[in-house]
Amino acid sequence: MSDSLNRRTLLRSTGAIAAAGLLAGCSGDGGDATESATDDEMTESATEAEMTESGGSSMEASDEVADYLGETSNFDGTVADMTGQDTVTVTVGAEANGGAFGYDPAAVQISSGTTVEFEWTGEGGTHNVKSEGDGPLDSGGAVDTEGVEYEHTFESSGTFRYYCTPHKSLGMKGAIVVE
Ligand SMILES: [Cu+2]
CATH class of the missing domain: 2.60.40.420 (Cupredoxins -  blue copper proteins)
Structure with missing residues (x-):
C-alpha cells in the first residue's frame, strides 16, 4: 500500500478512532478501523460495476x-x-x-x-x-x-x-x- 493511500485512509478513520479515544498508540484497533473503511469502499465500487452490467444500458x-x-x-x-x-x-x-x-x-x-x-x-x-x-x-x-x-x-x-x-x-x- 502506498504512503499516500495510507495517509488518506488514516485521515478518514481519524474521527472514529479519536471518538473511541484510541488515537494515541493503538495500532491494533486503528488497524481494524482502516481495514473496514477500505472494505466499505471496495463493496461500493463492486456494487456499482454490477449495476452497470445488469441494469444495463x-x-x-x-x-x-x-x-x-x-x-x-x-x-x-x-x-x-x-x-x-x-x-x-x-x-x-x-x-x-x-x-x-x-x-x-x-x-x-x-x-x-x-x-x-x-x-x-x-x-x-x-x-x-x-x-x-x-x-x-x-x-x-x-x-x-x-x-x-x-x-x-x-x-x-x-x-x-x-x-x-x-x-x-x-x-x-x-x-x-x-x-
Ligand atoms: Cu421454446
Whole structure:
C-alpha cells in the first residue's frame, strides 16, 4: 500500500478512532478501523460495476431486429448492451409470450469473440435455438432440461436472428448483434 493511500485512509478513520479515544498508540484497533473503511469502499465500487452490467444500458434496435421481434412480447424496441464481455448468458425459457416461451434478453449486442451461453430454465416445455436461414446457431432438437445446453462463439460481426422451433409461432425469437 502506498504512503499516500495510507495517509488518506488514516485521515478518514481519524474521527472514529479519536471518538473511541484510541488515537494515541493503538495500532491494533486503528488497524481494524482502516481495514473496514477500505472494505466499505471496495463493496461500493463492486456494487456499482454490477449495476452497470445488469441494469444495463441499451440502444435502439435496428429495423431488421425490430421487424423480426415485432411479435415477441419481451422485446421493448431496444438491444441490451453487453459488449466488451468474454461470455454473455441468454436465458432460454424465460417468462414471455404467454408462458415460459422467451429468450432473455430478446435482443443483445455483443463484441466479436464473445461466447454466448444459452441457459435453459427447464420451464415452458422443450426449447431449442435455431438460426434463421443459414445462420450459425443450431442447438439441435428441442429439450426441456435445465442448464447451459448450447453455446456459440461469434467471431464475425453481423445481426443473427434465431428462434425456438416449437414456439416460434408464439413469438419465441431472439436476435444477437455482433459489433
Ligand atoms: Cu421454446
